[in-house]
Amino acid sequence: MENSFATPPSPVLRCDGCFTAISDVDVYCANCGYPLKGTPDEQKRFIYRQNKSDFDLVAFTKRVKNAGETLYYLAGYFIFAGLVNTWHFWGVDNMLAIVIPNLILAMLFVALAGYSAKKPLACFISGLALYVVVEILIIVNNPGSIGLVSLIIIGVIIGYLIKGIKSAVDIEKIKRQHNIV
């Protein structure tokens, strides 16, 4: 008789960090690593770190998106430049010498931008290298065309792409740290 009163259906224990079911012998949560038997300070620090990772993930995802948009911007720029050049050099002897490289670059950037959602890392690295080489070629062929404004724009574009690459790598690192892969 006594026994039936002493054992009410015990509620399932759940982790405070991720709410998966745990058992009372666990020292740490097997799913997220939350210190179940740790001091309140340790637990608070764990939750803080996890929240920070969540915020970081959001920020990094945004940077990856920005880098993808940068590739679209470059694609648009080269298409626009190609159209302007076609109109400007129409009928000139070496029109194709200007328009065809332009067209090739536009096509490459469109392809890189299009695939950047699927394979961000590969597209950002390729896009960054291509952009740097193209700017080198432009500067070498026409040193007078580079002013302060264009240098700033080049810097901003390179910055966005590098941030995109770093963020794509960091996202994977955070996912591995918290075992969300």
Added chain:
Amino acid sequence: MDLEDNLIEAKPACVNCGVALNAKSKFCNICGAHQNSQGLQEAESKWPLLKQATLFYIILIVSCALPKYVEYFDTTFWAFFFEVALWITIVAFFAINWRENKKLLSWQSFSWQKLCAYLAITITGAFSIHYAMGWLNVVIFPNNELFDKATGSGFLYSAIIVFFTAITPAVFEELGFRGYLMQSLLKISDKQQAIYVTAFLFAILHLQIVGLVWLLPLAVFLGYIRIKENTLWYGISIHFAFNLTACIFQLF
């Protein structure tokens, strides 16, 4: 008996304290250790690897662009100097991870049939590219000279041209791109991405935009064969055959 039980149940043990874990455990429930420490290490080593590869690529771009575009360096001495600088850089970076990379230098899948087939594809490709690009260059650059015809003659001259445009590029570009760079990229991303990124970086290092039309497919072909055969030698042979064909067009 104990061992058999272990094999049947295949319960994973904690990498840190050795306690038996659930198959689905991501962390040890006793000591809190992360159970995929290898994956974590891999993820953490990616950014440093990328930085190293960037340094490698910047050195390559500088050594290619300076003798080509800066007038001061436009002499035979400097051309040779930068060429040697390229070789040293490539060998040094390849040797950073020598223990792993030296496997690429063995040729275990060697077969004459395969080699001949690859070379046949390459030489056919080289001929088609030569004529297609010849036509394209006439269309695009009507005012320019078609190709740089060789200016000298004689056996020594030909030997030097063949050495610097067919042999050394084949060896060092393969070591640098399909060797060092691809090995690094394989640790950073998957095979497919590694092939495309190396191909892209290889193609644009030639610093010509119209040339990308044929450089990109060639580089993807080389990367694909490097991954498929797991050796650098097919790539080196193909690259050599390709450059030699171009070289012969230039000399004769």
